[in-house]
Amino acid sequence: MQEPETLPFGIPEKDGYVLAWVRKDKLKDLISKPADEGIELLPWACKIASCSAPTLVKKLERYRDVLDMDKGGCVRYSTGSGSPWKFSAPEFRKFVLEHKKEFAKSEEI
Structure with missing residues (x-):
């Protein structure tokens, strides 16, 4: 079985971005996840x-x-x-x- 493709995904921080590698099939879940409320x-x-x-x-x-x-x-x-x-x-x-x-x-x- 072939490993799913991973894509770079920037997570916003205060003064820029942090680069994280995310599995392509998990990217949609990460984008739709709400930020910390409050x-x-x-x-x-x-x-x-x-x-x-x-x-x-x-x-x-x-x-x-x-x-x-x-x-x-x-x-x-x-x-x-x-x-x-x-x-x-x-x-x-x-x-x-x-x-x-x-x-x-x-x-x-």
Whole structure:
């Protein structure tokens, strides 16, 4: 039996694409698969918190023990260049509302 043909398939990331080899017969399933629902990136979080990215990152570091997804929170912290910040939208929005006093401060920290 002949092995199915594989085709290159780009999976979008924050700053470009990652090339993955996918079996031709599985490509249609991969394309039709829905993206993670409720996961947002840093620009979205800046709008929710009404502050710039550098300011938001500094504020998020204060709450790392509570917000880190590895510890049950709603923020996937960036691990370096090319690793995007990710936010569970409903949970992060709720957190900002609960800590609106901190997020409403307009000064850069």
